[in-house]
Amino acid sequence: MPEWLDETAPGRLRSWGSGVSIRQAILDQAIDALTRGGESALRVHDVARSVGCSVSALYVHFGSREGLAEAALVERFRRLNDDYGHTLTEALHRAKSVTAVRRALSAHVAELCAPEHAPVHLARAEVVAAARTRPAVRRALVDVESQHHSALRDALVGARQRQLVRSDLDPDAVATLLRSSSMAHALALSDGSPAGIPWIVVLTKVLESAVLA
Numbered sequence: 001m002p003e004w005l006d007e008t009a010p011g012r013l014r015s016w017g018s019g020v021s022i023r024q025a026i027l028d029q030a031i032d033a034l035t036r037g038g039e040s041a042l043r044v045h046d047v048a049r050s051v052g053c054s055v056s057a058l059y060v061h062f063g064s065r066e067g068l069a070e071a072a073l074v075e076r077f078r079r080l081n082d083d084y085g086h087t088l089t090e091a092l093h094r095a096k097s098v099t100a101v102r103r104a105l106s107a108h109v110a111e112l113c114a115p116e117h118a119p120v121h122l123a124r125a126e127v128v129a130a131a132r133t134r135p136a137v138r139r140a141l142v143d144v145e146s147q148h149h150s151a152l153r154d155a156l157v158g159a160r161q162r163q164l165v166r167s168d169l170d171p172d173a174v175a176t177l178l179r180s181s182s183m184a185h186a187l188a189l190s191d192g193s194p195a196g197i198p199w200i201v202v203l204t205k206v207l208e209s210a211v212l213a
């Protein structure tokens with residue numbers, strides 16, 4: 001395991017004001033830099049200055065600038081994923097009727113295609129692209145996606161057991177469709193294609209056809 005993935009390694013849990021560890025403070029600043037200007041904006045001296053620590057202290061926690069960049073990319077991806085998709089999973093767990101499932105799917109598509117979510121989809125795509133030449137980051141992103149995929153799949157299995165969705169529903173296939181729709185949206189946005197109503201109508205019909213009897 002790379003050192004930057006091991007949050008329990010010796011020396012990594014010292015407090016840094018208000019209970020925040022030095023490692024977490026450094027990571028937060030690195031993510032802010034990535035968000036503002038991409039990897040070119042990530043400068044170890046600037047991060048250390050913002051946190052109030054030395055560059056050598058930063059290297060104790062992340063080993064190098066590359067170690068810091070990789071850790072920040074993974075954590076950024078994790079946070080972006082946490083901001084997306086939970087509403088549908090929770091709604092499916094709560095659903096007690098086919099109508100409730102239909103509403104949950106419609107709400108998910110509306111959230112996916114909302115203009116304010118466009119930066120989230122594009123940011124996720126940027127992290128995936130940055131992971132292409134970084135095997136450890138790529139494996140970490142797969143782990144993050146797998147956790148969310150499993151949660152959504154389990155919610156779909158529960159809905160099938162309650163006879164709220166198609167009896168022949170393939171929960172893994174539908175979970176993959178739902179998770180990948182975010183990346184597809186990012187690709188559409190990246191080439192200047194409008195999202196809006198056409199996306200909402202088509203994706204809603206596809207999901208309802210796949211999920212509802």
